[in-house]
Amino acid sequence: MNNELILEIRQGIGGAESSLFLKDLKKMYLKFFQKKNIEYEILINNNKEFIAKIYNNEYNNFLINESGIHRVQRVPKNENQGRVHTSTCSIFVNKYENDNLLIIKDKDLKIETCKSSGAGGQHVNTTNSAVKITHLPTKISVECSDERSQILNKNKALLILKLKINNETNKKNKLETNLLRKNIISKSERSKKTKTYNFSNNKIIDHNKNMSYHQLDKILDGNLDFIFKN
Known part of the structure; x- marks a missing residue:
C-alpha cells in the first residue's frame, strides 16, 4: 500500500x-x-x-x-x-x-546535461551528471544536480517536473x-x-x-x- x-x-x-x-x-x-x-x-x-x-x-x-x-x-x-x-x-x-501524476510525453521534453558544480572533490566536473528538463508545452523547467548519477538526477528531475506541472495545469x-x-x-x-x-x-x-x-x-x-x- x-x-x-x-x-x-x-x-x-x-x-x-x-x-x-x-x-x-x-x-x-x-x-x-x-x-x-x-x-x-x-x-x-x-x-x-x-x-x-x-x-x-x-x-x-x-x-x-x-x-x-x-x-x-x-x-x-x-x-x-x-x-x-x-x-x-x-x-x-x-x-x-x-x-x-500527469503522463508526460517524451516528445514534449527537452533534456540537457552538464557537468555538476558541487562542493568539491575528485568527482566534480568529471561527468555530465547534472540534468535540466524543460516541458515544452508549459515552459516549466527543473534542474537537478544532487546526485552523482545522471540517471538518478533525471528521475528526480522528472518527479519534480510532474509535481510542478500537476500543481499548475491538472486542475480538473x-x-x-x-x-x-x-x-x-x-x-x-x-x-x-x-x-x-x-x-x-x-x-x-x-x-x-x-x-x-x-x-x-x-x-x-x-x-x-x-x-x-x-
Whole structure:
C-alpha cells in the first residue's frame, strides 16, 4: 500500500523574516524525521520553497494536519527597537499518488546535461551528471544536480517536473486537492493561521485544537510528538 506524502513549505508574508522562518520549519521537520527514522527525499530546497517526499510512516495523519498557515511572532535580528514582527509560511501536506501524476510525453521534453558544480572533490566536473528538463508545452523547467548519477538526477528531475506541472495545469483531475492548496497557499494571510510560534513566550499555539504548548525551543528541535500526541 502506498503511504507516502509530499511536504511543501513556502515563504509567505514577511520578506526575509519569512524566509528565515521557512528554514526553521524545514529544520524542525527534518530533525523530527531523523529522530523517528523516517525516510525522506528532498526534492526542492531554497529560500522560498522546500518540497520533500516522505516515505511510509505512522505519522502521516498528523503530518497532513500540519497543512495551513504557520505564523511566527518574534523580534527579528535586524530590529533595533525591539518590536515584535509577524511573518508567515504556508505548509501543504498531501498523499503522494504517483498514478495520478500527469503522463508526460517524451516528445514534449527537452533534456540537457552538464557537468555538476558541487562542493568539491575528485568527482566534480568529471561527468555530465547534472540534468535540466524543460516541458515544452508549459515552459516549466527543473534542474537537478544532487546526485552523482545522471540517471538518478533525471528521475528526480522528472518527479519534480510532474509535481510542478500537476500543481499548475491538472486542475480538473485534482479539483479538491487544488482547491485546498489554493486556500492554504495562495491566501497566506496573517489572520488565517493553523499554528502560531510565539518566541517571546516560548510557546506554540495550535489554533485547530485551541491548545497551547510551551517549550517552543524543544519543539523546533524536532520534538513534534509533544504536539502530535497531546
